[in-house]
Amino acid sequence: MKLKKVLAGIALATCALSVSANSAFKEPSDAIEYRQAAFSMISVQIGDMGAMLKGKVPFDAEQFKMRANNAAALSKMPWEAFYEGTDKGDTAALAAVWAENATFVEKANAFAANADKLALAAQSGDKAVIGKAFGAWAKGCKDCHKQFKD
């Protein structure tokens, strides 16, 4: 098997969603808080990167790299907290997360993979390359929210 294929397999396995239970969380409310916190941190990364790309703040290649690396790590994090029983409580997750779980997982995995690509693109320091990778990652937010978030 080619190394690329092996790596892709590992990436998919890391962000696969566990829908049954997750012993890392004591209560469903802990899992809900955890995933919401991850999304809040993702928002900070996308906000600053977007501002740099739009020229609202000066583009700083080092800072952008740091943000993209943060985004790559954070984009893998919310998903394990969407296990069964975390559909009720103080959450904006729609029932579709569990009813159409295969689609949700597919979108989550694509999102995480696109964040890895963004982190790689950020290494180039080339704004055109970075902008394209940023766009591919960023369109995942709305694409998922319209189907899975209140």
Ligand code: HEC
């Ligand atoms: C694969 C689906 C998916 C993707 C991709 C996704 N989100 Fe979300 N997001 C959700 C769901 C589901 C919730 C509701 C979580 C909850 O309330 O339990 C949510 C909640 C949020 C929240 C609210 C957090 C809070 O404090 O309640 C923010 C902000 C957010 N997302 C931002 C983003 C941004 C920015 C991106 C893209 C860079 C993104 N999301 C990508 C599914 C997704």
